[in-house]
Structure formats: structure tokens, C-alpha cells
Amino acid sequence: MSETASDGRRKRSYNPEGTRRRLLDVAAEAFQSRGYQATGMHELMREAGVTGGALYHHFPTKKALGLAVIRDRVAAEVAETWIEPVRTAPDALDGIAGVFSRIAEGLRRRGAVSGCPLNNLVLELALADPAFRQAMEAVFDAWRAAIAARLRTDQEAGRLAVADADELAAFIVAAYSGAMAQAKARQEAAPLEACARQLMRCLEGLRTGA
Known part of the structure; x- marks a missing residue:
């Protein structure tokens, strides 16, 4: 794959708003099924399929996410x-x-x-x-x-x-x-x-x- 094609794919997959929505969806479901206190940020990161950098970029703290x-x-x-x-x-x-x-x-x-x-x-x-x-x-x-x-x-x-x-x-x-x-x-x-x-x-x- 050429460098230009690789760069284009990365640009197309970069979707901050989509990442934020996914994090909110996963967190909302987890808080309802397990409770806010029982849900960890690492669990949410794994379930949403995002990196720690992406999670903390949108929500610096668990309270901000809640x-x-x-x-x-x-x-x-x-x-x-x-x-x-x-x-x-x-x-x-x-x-x-x-x-x-x-x-x-x-x-x-x-x-x-x-x-x-x-x-x-x-x-x-x-x-x-x-x-x-x-x-x-x-x-x-x-x-x-x-x-x-x-x-x-x-x-x-x-x-x-x-x-x-x-x-x-x-x-x-x-x-x-x-x-x-x-x-x-x-x-x-x-x-x-x-x-x-x-x-x-x-x-x-x-x-x-x-």
C-alpha cells in the first residue's frame, strides 16, 4: 500500500465525534447494567474499542463521562x-x-x-x-x-x-x-x-x- 493511500485511510477513519458517541453508548449501558461505581474506565475503554488517549481526550475523568x-x-x-x-x-x-x-x-x-x-x-x-x-x-x-x-x-x-x-x-x-x-x-x-x-x-x- 502506498504512503498516500495509507494516509487517506487514516484520515477517513479518524472520527472524533463517532468515538465520543461510542464511548457514551458503552458507558450508558454499563452504568445501567453494572452501576456507575462498579464500572471502571479501563473496562469502558476495552468495551468501546478505543485507546486510553481517545477516552481521556473526550472525558478527562470518570465524573466528566458520568x-x-x-x-x-x-x-x-x-x-x-x-x-x-x-x-x-x-x-x-x-x-x-x-x-x-x-x-x-x-x-x-x-x-x-x-x-x-x-x-x-x-x-x-x-x-x-x-x-x-x-x-x-x-x-x-x-x-x-x-x-x-x-x-x-x-x-x-x-x-x-x-x-x-x-x-x-x-x-x-x-x-x-x-x-x-x-x-x-x-x-x-x-x-x-x-x-x-x-x-x-x-x-x-x-x-x-x-
């Missing part, structure tokens, strides 16, 4: 599974019911429950470092704010009775988080499904029929 996982992966998962479905549903209650239904169906299909990614990290890291706690609370803030905003839209349209949207959003997020913790403990979707039924009975009482 914060990036929360901000780039956990926040994105909450947005994909909760925020967007509720925002784009015909109304807030249909969106919330749909989220519970899809997640419960996924748990039944997989036959295993790894839990809510945000919850898992909160339980492990909330007291470990203020930066972790702030990053995770920011994800919760965005989650609650999105639900509250959609509830207010339906209230303003006359589809829902007037109620404190912020408190309702906190109630919905807490119900889901607690149900997922129970589902993880039992390794089955039943607690999530039971919670969804009772939660929706409460929320359906707010419909005005408009």
Missing part, C-alpha cells in the same frame, strides 16, 4: 420516551396513557426490567456529588415542565379542569418512577401496569368533555 451520560444520553431517552410522545399526542392524558402502555409492552417483550435510567443513577449518585445531583435534577425539571406545559395547553383549550399543572406533573413523574422501581424489583411489568390503571382513573376525572 455527567455527559446524564446530559447526552439519559436526558435524550427521557425526551424520546416521555416528552415528545406527550407533546405530540392528541391530548395530555392520551399521551401519558400511551407512554405507560408502550413501556409496559416493551418490558413484557424483553422479559426483563432494567429500570428507569434516570432513577437508577439518582439512587446511586444523588448523594455522591452535587454536580451529579444538579445534572439529574435538570432532567427531572425538563420532564416535569414538559408534562405541565401540555396539561396547561389542554386546560386552556377547555379539555381539562383547572388544576395545578406543576403538581400534577410531579405526581405523574413520581408515579411512573415508583412503579418502575417496583417493576425492577419484581422483574415484571405488572406494577407499572397497575400504577397506570390507577393513575389514569385519577387523571380521567379531570376531563371536561369539551
Whole structure:
């Protein structure tokens, strides 16, 4: 192979953003399956297939990697599974019911429950470092704010009775988080499904029929 061809191949394979994404994917999976504290940087380097120089170029410390996982992966998962479905549903209650239904169906299909990614990290890291706690609370803030905003839209349209949207959003997020913790403990979707039924009975009482 000529020197020119070899140089071209090296240039094409140099993909810093792809390396960063791969590291985040591997770390996010490891933190959920093994826990943040139990996962070592050398393990992540090996599993991602990167050099130590590449790992530490993107994430100088394990804490930097953990914060990036929360901000780039956990926040994105909450947005994909909760925020967007509720925002784009015909109304807030249909969106919330749909989220519970899809997640419960996924748990039944997989036959295993790894839990809510945000919850898992909160339980492990909330007291470990203020930066972790702030990053995770920011994800919760965005989650609650999105639900509250959609509830207010339906209230303003006359589809829902007037109620404190912020408190309702906190109630919905807490119900889901607690149900997922129970589902993880039992390794089955039943607690999530039971919670969804009772939660929706409460929320359906707010419909005005408009």
C-alpha cells in the first residue's frame, strides 16, 4: 500500500465525534447494567474499542463521562420516551396513557426490567456529588415542565379542569418512577401496569368533555 493511500485511510477513519458517541453508548449501558461505581474506565475503554488517549481526550475523568451520560444520553431517552410522545399526542392524558402502555409492552417483550435510567443513577449518585445531583435534577425539571406545559395547553383549550399543572406533573413523574422501581424489583411489568390503571382513573376525572 502506498504512503498516500495509507494516509487517506487514516484520515477517513479518524472520527472524533463517532468515538465520543461510542464511548457514551458503552458507558450508558454499563452504568445501567453494572452501576456507575462498579464500572471502571479501563473496562469502558476495552468495551468501546478505543485507546486510553481517545477516552481521556473526550472525558478527562470518570465524573466528566458520568455527567455527559446524564446530559447526552439519559436526558435524550427521557425526551424520546416521555416528552415528545406527550407533546405530540392528541391530548395530555392520551399521551401519558400511551407512554405507560408502550413501556409496559416493551418490558413484557424483553422479559426483563432494567429500570428507569434516570432513577437508577439518582439512587446511586444523588448523594455522591452535587454536580451529579444538579445534572439529574435538570432532567427531572425538563420532564416535569414538559408534562405541565401540555396539561396547561389542554386546560386552556377547555379539555381539562383547572388544576395545578406543576403538581400534577410531579405526581405523574413520581408515579411512573415508583412503579418502575417496583417493576425492577419484581422483574415484571405488572406494577407499572397497575400504577397506570390507577393513575389514569385519577387523571380521567379531570376531563371536561369539551
